[in-house]
Amino acid sequence: MKKSYPMAMVNTPGKIDFEEQILKEPSADQVLIKTRAVSICGSDLHTFKGEHPFAHLPAALGHELSGEVVAVGGAVRRLKVGDRVALEPIIPCGQCVFCQKGTYNLCVNLSFHHRQGQGAFTPFFVVDEKWLHKLPKSVSFEESALLEPLAVAVHAVQKAPITLGSTVAIFGAGAVGLMVLVLSRLAGAGETFAMDVQEFRLMAAREMGASFALANQGKKTVEDILHMADGLGVDVAFEVAGKQMTVVQSLQVLRKGGHAILVGLNPEPEITVPSNIFVQKEISLSGSQGYCWDFQTALTLVEGGSIDLSRFISHRISFDSLQEGFDLLTRPGGRANKVVVLFE
Template sequence: MRKNDMSDKTYPMAFVTAPGVIEFLPQERLPLAPREVRLAVRAAAICGSDLHIFKGKHPSAPLPVSVGHELAGEVVETGSAVTKVKSGDRVTVEPVIACGTCDPCLRGRYHLCRNVSFQYRRGQGAFTPFFTAHEDRVFRLPEGLSYEEGALVEPLSVALHAVQKSGVRLGNTSAVFGAGAIGLLVTMLLRQASGGRTFIVDIHDFRLQKGLELGACRAIHNRREDALEAILAATGGAGVDFTFEAVGMELTLAQALQSLRKGGTATLLGIFEESPVAVPVNLFVQKEIALLGSQGYNWDFQDALTLLERGALDLKPLITHRIGLGDLQSGFETLLNPAARAVKAVVVMG
């Protein structure tokens, strides 16, 4: 798939049109609104939520729908009133759409906007040569940060929001359930925010090994051993201060709650394909634990970029596969195949 696969007035964009089926549909190159920015996409990463969409199991994205929201690129055109960026700037995009007028938005919590949406749900996916966004949602990349790393600022912001919301402090112990990209990013951030012991739980050895490399003190294979028993044994029966559920399964949610010490906090990031699920509710009273939800990000993009600019995090180890736009279908299939040992696949363009 190349930029000139269509006319100068149209370009291809990836849509999931049925479970397991990606099609490139022509999009018209429309004039920009005064505060809109058009960028040539240089890198776009496949997210876990994209995989839910690909399987037709995302609860908020019925098919057909455009796909992709983790991207970075070069500004090639700006609207008449744009002042934040200029042509040639290297940028990433916060793909959320908030109304700006509802109560949460007016209180500065735009991630909880009553009318919240994302650009891919409005027909603007990231797996395309060109992407249009409002200038308020465009952020310059730090000097020296590659486009591929820039495409991972969005998932880093998701993880950062969860860690900051959890209230984790120096020396606290944690367990992360799920060693996909989000879980691994949470693990990296916990090393920075806490420095305490972090356990990583998954069912794939290669992801567990990656978790150890990125800061976990112990990897727990949740099929060869019981994660709850392992965490309790390693903490003298007390449990951990914080848990993060980044899988979206009934089992791991229960384990995340049960492995907390008394007064601990679990933070939920995973998308549940099957809902509702059973929850051991008596634990909330008996152990006075808390369960927090973490929705996307809220003023977290700039913090994420600051961490990267200061060299506090290295995102390159997360990228295991690089593909072209025309190989997108196989890229999705690769991520769903454990034998491929994939963590993050990035579509590289230009």
């Protein structure tokens, strides 16, 4: 095994650099993983462009990882060499009031491996055993690299009051938005509306069962949804785009007593919303932060065949082509939704 390996970094916006890392033996509770697949996340794109509100350059990239265990520390009991695993890339403190309550996604000291200098776009990854999920043989490495965004979607949908026949609107038809669409239908949603500004994403939404896939044209789109939803609006709206316009739209399309869930991370620290609408329509707005005990649910859904993660992958590239993958996702007309980086 090599004594060093490259890890992807962003030192200047728009450029991937590879920096050599020293290969370390795992400590007592840690596991060394040989990376097999990593998918590019929307937050990676924000970091790549130098626009992430919480990640300042230079920064490591990548957290949606699957791989194979190649070494274990002396205290590791649940995993062994050769096991196939997926990473839950979150580091809560375990001590604050929210961690003690079990809501570790709300940890006041929450961190991530890539925020601590260890990105996933690298051939090897060292991590505590407790943040690894053992994979069944029926789930591929590339599918497993999408378990993290699926867990995000699971958490969001489980926060929503969706019942049999509920009408649901989703603003943003990227990978997570499409997963929210599929999960909403699994949860019993009736008519579903998917909105985006990219036609190729709307095509994907139609293929995945959206009742209506609409090019987002601002006020007109709100009027169209209200008209198609019997003039009343939808029961639940998900905002997955992270834009002021779509946040406001998610409120405007709700029927009285409806509920909006914010999933997308907005790069702007403050946005303006029409406050009177909350009183006049008695609507509710809540946020959905990452995932909390949702990884296993996501894995169970994939293993049981309820959701096929391979459908969300638009491109597969090699580690050596990582710059090309990020360029594909950020340039106009790239027509890429979810890009998975495969390792030998």
